[in-house]
Amino acid sequence: MTKAWPVTLREDAQQGSVVLRPLRRRDSGAWLALRAANHAWLEPWEATSPNGPGGATTFGEYVRLLTQQARAGTTLPFAVELDGTLVGQLTVSSIAYGSLCSGAVGYWVSRDVAGRGVIPTAVAMATDYCFQVLGLHRVEINIRPENERSLRVVEKLGFRDEGTRVRYLHIQGEWRDHRTFALTSEEVPGGLLARWQQSRDAS
Numbered sequence: 001m002t003k004a005w006p007v008t009l010r011e012d013a014q015q016g017s018v019v020l021r022p023l024r025r026r027d028s029g030a031w032l033a034l035r036a037a038n039h040a041w042l043e044p045w046e047a048t049s050p051n052g053p054g055g056a057t058t059f060g061e062y063v064r065l066l067t068q069q070a071r072a073g074t075t076l077p078f079a080v081e082l083d084g085t086l087v088g089q090l091t092v093s094s095i096a097y098g099s100l101c102s103g104a105v106g107y108w109v110s111r112d113v114a115g116r117g118v119i120p121t122a123v124a125m126a127t128d129y130c131f132q133v134l135g136l137h138r139v140e141i142n143i144r145p146e147n148e149r150s151l152r153v154v155e156k157l158g159f160r161d162e163g164t165r166v167r168y169l170h171i172q173g174e175w176r177d178h179r180t181f182a183l184t185s186e187e188v189p190g191g192l193l194a195r196w197q198q199s200r201d202a203s
Contacts, residue, residue, distance in 0.1 A: 024063065024079070042108050162182050
């Protein structure tokens with residue numbers, strides 16, 4: 001069986017070279033600066049805890065926890081690069097096998113590269129990895145109904161709308177509804193990246 005982690009995925013596309021690679025402790029300066037510069041852009045969609053602040057208190061601890069989860073096979077925590085520069089993050093979480101064989105994709109990207117196809121390409125690469133290497137059957141993405149840019153990502157990639165999960169995640173101090181979008185491996189027999197490339201190039 002192919003080793004699931006660590007792994008680096010790359011696609012040289014018209015918008016530049018998109019790379020998914022493990023998030024590292026030495027990303028601290030660039031990651032923190034990127035988050036600070038995009039605080040207002042990202043804050044409305046950030047998950048919070050109903051029990052108040054908790055979890056990792058430093059970037060190093062955050063990476064260590066994600067790496068532990070990756071080695072346990074429950075999470076794939078990717079840094080997203082465009083032409084060698086850190087521009088965001090994509091995480092496949094809640095990975096389960098057995099009768100479910102599923103995972104959930106979450107992501108964020110810097111405002112200055114939004115709309116350039118970086119995240120659709122990253123999601124397509126990660127989805128193909130989940131289906132073709134990990135052997136998962138289903139990948140889902142959960143999005144707040146108000147998040148129009150994120151809704152465009154799943155629209156571009158052809159994820160199915162499975163409806164609304166009422167008060168699904170705690171965000172900005174409240175339990176918020178989310179729409180669930182999903183794909184199963186049978187729906188993209190030739191790979192999601194290939195389908196996205198064909199659709200993108202035709203537009």
